[in-house]
Amino acid sequence: MNKEIVDDKTMKRTLTRITYEIIEKNKGNQNLVLIGIKTRGAFLAERIKMRLQQLEDIDVPQFALDVTNWRDDQQTVQAGGEQPPFSADQIAGKHVVLVDDVLYTGRTIRAALDAIMSVGRPSKISLAVLVDRGHRELPIRADYVGKNIPTSHREAIKVSMAEIDDEDKIEIIEPAAE
């Protein structure tokens, strides 16, 4: 069963708040680079980039990262992951804000950190997520959290985004009754 817990208006507000928090914590915003994890993290990073442009009139570089090749379950997933789309110069000495939709075990973020470090050395990496659903398996935490949504292991969080899903919403998928 799917239960909608965040609607489109709330999702927009949440992203605006995350953007304000990034602005507040990074006075000047000079060194920022946004890296969104495909698939939906990349669209979230694009939206944060647009808000930074509107709110602060700054043009922050933004990239979409495929972490397939760095996953720790890589043997079991499809081959054919993409290489990072940025160069060492584009991230060296920068403050990278990594963006994803859901933070769960933390393994996707671990893979993203390795992918970034394989290219260059940012001065700092922060993490922004739309949803933190708990159940971490690695010592990873987010700096910017849209919604903390406590879940059981059996539940799942489904983020829909207008760019690919036709609408914005966050649902909790409950396991079917046995």
Ligand SMILES: O=P(O)(O)OC[C@H]1O[C@H](OP(=O)(O)OP(=O)(O)O)[C@H](O)[C@@H]1O
């Ligand atoms: O913290 P974790 O346990 O790693 O889980 C979180 C990740 O899982 C989902 O991605 P998924 O692999 O389903 O790919 P998608 O974004 O392309 O749907 C989600 O978008 C996060 O990236």
Ligand SMILES: O=c1cc[nH]c(=O)[nH]1
């Ligand atoms: O519930 C979950 C767990 C990982 N990734 C998701 O998108 N949802």
